[in-house]
Amino acid sequence: MLVYNTLTHEKEEFVPLKGNRVTMFVCGVTPYDYSHLGHAKTYVAFDAIARYLRHKGYNVLYVQNVTDVDDHIINRSAETGVSEPELAEKYFKHFREDMEALGVESINIFAKATEFMAEIIEQINGLIEKGYAYDVDGNVYFEVRKFKGFGKLSRQKLDELRPGARVEIDESKRNPEDFALWKKQKPGEPAWESPWGMGRPGWHIEDTAIAMTHFGEQYDIHGGATELIFPHHESEIAQAEALTGVEPYVKYWLHTGILNVEGEKMAKSLGNFWTIRDALTEYRPEVLRFFLLHAHYRSPIDFSKDQLEEAKRSYQRLVDSLETAKQFLPRAEGGETDSGKRLVESAEKAEKQFEEVMDDDFNTREAISLLFELARELNVAVDKNADKDSVERGLGTFTKLAGVLGLFPERAAQTEVADKVLALIVEIRERARSKKDYETADWIRSELEKLGIRLEDTGKGVVKKAR
RNA sequence: GCCGAGGUGACAGAGCGGCCAAUGUGACCGCCUGCAGAGCGGUUUUGUGGGGGUUCGACUCCCUCCCUCGGCACCA
Known part of the structure; x- marks a missing residue:
C-alpha cells in the first residue's frame, strides 16, 4: 500500500511502526462556532482513510484533539457572555452531530486540550530543561534556531521566511521565529497554574502532549489540511523531537487539499463558508459525503451549488441502481444465466480494482468510478433477468465496497x-x-x-x- | 521574495511512457414505455497551461516560463 508522505514528498510503502497497529492523529476543531464544509472535507477524507486501513486489517487507533481553549473561544465568550467551557462544550456537541450525520465514525478518542494540562506543562518543562525553550516573564517560547531539524516538513528556510507577514511580531521573543509554548494570562482570560505563573498553552503543544500520551514518542500517521503544514505541524515536530530526541516523531504526514469557494479558501474569516448544518438542510448527508470524496483527498475542491447539484444527480444514479437490484432480488430465479455470469465477473473485477486504487494513496475518486461501473452491470443484470445468486453477489460487492467508503448507510427499516x-x-x-x-x-x-x-x-x- | 499544491473535454475529475482522455454530469439520437421516470446502447465537444528536451513513442519523465490557490510564526 502506498501513501503520499509530505515529509518525503513521495508515495511510500505503508509500513506501520508496530506490526499491524496503526496510530493516527488528526488535528481537530476549535469549537467556538458551527463547523463548515471545509472542515467536513478534511474529516470525511480521514474517515475514509481510517475505514480503509481497518478494512485492510489494521488495528487503527484514531485520536483527534479538540482545542477547547484559544483566542477564538475567549473572544466569542466575551461577545456572547457564555463562559468558555460552556461555549466549547456546546459547539463540540454540534460538531459531533455534524460528523455523525456525515458518517464520520472512525474516531476512537476525542481529546480535549484542557484535560491534558499536566502533560502540556510537563512537556514545556522538559523543553526548558533541555535548553530549547525560555521563559520571559511568564511567557514561554520555543527557540526555533536551537532545533536544527526545523523546516524538514515544510522545506522552509528560516532566513527566507517573512516574519510578520500576517501576524504582528511579539517583541518579547528573542527571535521573531520563536513560537509560544505557554501564554501568560491576560486579565479576564481562563488560565491554569504553571511553574511560570497563570496562563494557557500555546497553539502547538496540545497536539504533542495528547499524541504522546496516547501513542508514546512515535506514531504512524498525522493528518490535517495543507494549511497546517507550516507553522503548525513543523512546530509539532520541533517540540517532539527536541524533547525526546527520537525521530521521526511521525512516520507519515498526510495532508488534505482545501475546499475553495470561487477560487478562495472557505474560511470563517473570509465569510464565504457554508456550515455543515446549513448544507444538511438542503442536501442529504450522503450526498455531501459523496461530493467530498469525489476528488482525491489531496486535491483542492472548488465548491459551488452547481457542483453539489451534480453530485446529487450522480449519487442518485447509484442509489437507484442499488434499489432496483434489491427489489428485483426476491423475484429473481435460480439457476445459471449468462447475464449473471457477466455480473459476477464484473463484481470480482471491481473488488480487485478497488483494492488496487485504494492501495494507491486512497484514491476514492477511482474507487467511486468503479461503483458506477458495477452499478451499470447491476442494471443490465436486472434488465436481463439474471439469476438470484449472481445478483446477490453483485449487490453484496457493491454494498461492501460502498461501505468501506461510508457511502449508502443502511436506512432505518420501515415497519x-x-x-x-x-x-x-x-x-x-x-x-x-x-x-x-x-x-x-x-x-x-x-x-x-x-x-x-x-x-x-x-x-x-x-x-x-x-x- | 521564499516554500508547497494545482493547471486535463461544456462542467466535474482520474489514470498510465504506447492499449482509455477512465468515471460521472450535461446535450443529442435510438431502444424500451399507456404516460412519467429510470435503464440500456450509441454520439458529442479542434486533446491534457505555453515553450524546449529525453524517447521509436509523453498527458505521463526532465528543464523553463505563465497562471491560480495555500502557507510564511495570533488562530484552525
Missing part, C-alpha cells in the same frame, strides 16, 4: 406492516393499470410521490424509491 401496506397499494395500482385505468394509477403514483415514494414501472415490475 413490516408499513411495507405490506405499501405493497398492497402498489398492487392496487397494478390492477388499475392492467384495466387501463390510468387515471387511478397516475393518481396513486402522484400521491405517493408527495409522501416521498417514487414509483417506477420497469419491465421487471414496479420499483419503489425514496425521494
Whole structure:
C-alpha cells in the first residue's frame, strides 16, 4: 500500500511502526462556532482513510484533539457572555452531530486540550530543561534556531521566511521565529497554574502532549489540511523531537487539499463558508459525503451549488441502481444465466480494482468510478433477468465496497406492516393499470410521490424509491 | 521574495511512457414505455497551461516560463 508522505514528498510503502497497529492523529476543531464544509472535507477524507486501513486489517487507533481553549473561544465568550467551557462544550456537541450525520465514525478518542494540562506543562518543562525553550516573564517560547531539524516538513528556510507577514511580531521573543509554548494570562482570560505563573498553552503543544500520551514518542500517521503544514505541524515536530530526541516523531504526514469557494479558501474569516448544518438542510448527508470524496483527498475542491447539484444527480444514479437490484432480488430465479455470469465477473473485477486504487494513496475518486461501473452491470443484470445468486453477489460487492467508503448507510427499516401496506397499494395500482385505468394509477403514483415514494414501472415490475 | 499544491473535454475529475482522455454530469439520437421516470446502447465537444528536451513513442519523465490557490510564526 502506498501513501503520499509530505515529509518525503513521495508515495511510500505503508509500513506501520508496530506490526499491524496503526496510530493516527488528526488535528481537530476549535469549537467556538458551527463547523463548515471545509472542515467536513478534511474529516470525511480521514474517515475514509481510517475505514480503509481497518478494512485492510489494521488495528487503527484514531485520536483527534479538540482545542477547547484559544483566542477564538475567549473572544466569542466575551461577545456572547457564555463562559468558555460552556461555549466549547456546546459547539463540540454540534460538531459531533455534524460528523455523525456525515458518517464520520472512525474516531476512537476525542481529546480535549484542557484535560491534558499536566502533560502540556510537563512537556514545556522538559523543553526548558533541555535548553530549547525560555521563559520571559511568564511567557514561554520555543527557540526555533536551537532545533536544527526545523523546516524538514515544510522545506522552509528560516532566513527566507517573512516574519510578520500576517501576524504582528511579539517583541518579547528573542527571535521573531520563536513560537509560544505557554501564554501568560491576560486579565479576564481562563488560565491554569504553571511553574511560570497563570496562563494557557500555546497553539502547538496540545497536539504533542495528547499524541504522546496516547501513542508514546512515535506514531504512524498525522493528518490535517495543507494549511497546517507550516507553522503548525513543523512546530509539532520541533517540540517532539527536541524533547525526546527520537525521530521521526511521525512516520507519515498526510495532508488534505482545501475546499475553495470561487477560487478562495472557505474560511470563517473570509465569510464565504457554508456550515455543515446549513448544507444538511438542503442536501442529504450522503450526498455531501459523496461530493467530498469525489476528488482525491489531496486535491483542492472548488465548491459551488452547481457542483453539489451534480453530485446529487450522480449519487442518485447509484442509489437507484442499488434499489432496483434489491427489489428485483426476491423475484429473481435460480439457476445459471449468462447475464449473471457477466455480473459476477464484473463484481470480482471491481473488488480487485478497488483494492488496487485504494492501495494507491486512497484514491476514492477511482474507487467511486468503479461503483458506477458495477452499478451499470447491476442494471443490465436486472434488465436481463439474471439469476438470484449472481445478483446477490453483485449487490453484496457493491454494498461492501460502498461501505468501506461510508457511502449508502443502511436506512432505518420501515415497519413490516408499513411495507405490506405499501405493497398492497402498489398492487392496487397494478390492477388499475392492467384495466387501463390510468387515471387511478397516475393518481396513486402522484400521491405517493408527495409522501416521498417514487414509483417506477420497469419491465421487471414496479420499483419503489425514496425521494 | 521564499516554500508547497494545482493547471486535463461544456462542467466535474482520474489514470498510465504506447492499449482509455477512465468515471460521472450535461446535450443529442435510438431502444424500451399507456404516460412519467429510470435503464440500456450509441454520439458529442479542434486533446491534457505555453515553450524546449529525453524517447521509436509523453498527458505521463526532465528543464523553463505563465497562471491560480495555500502557507510564511495570533488562530484552525
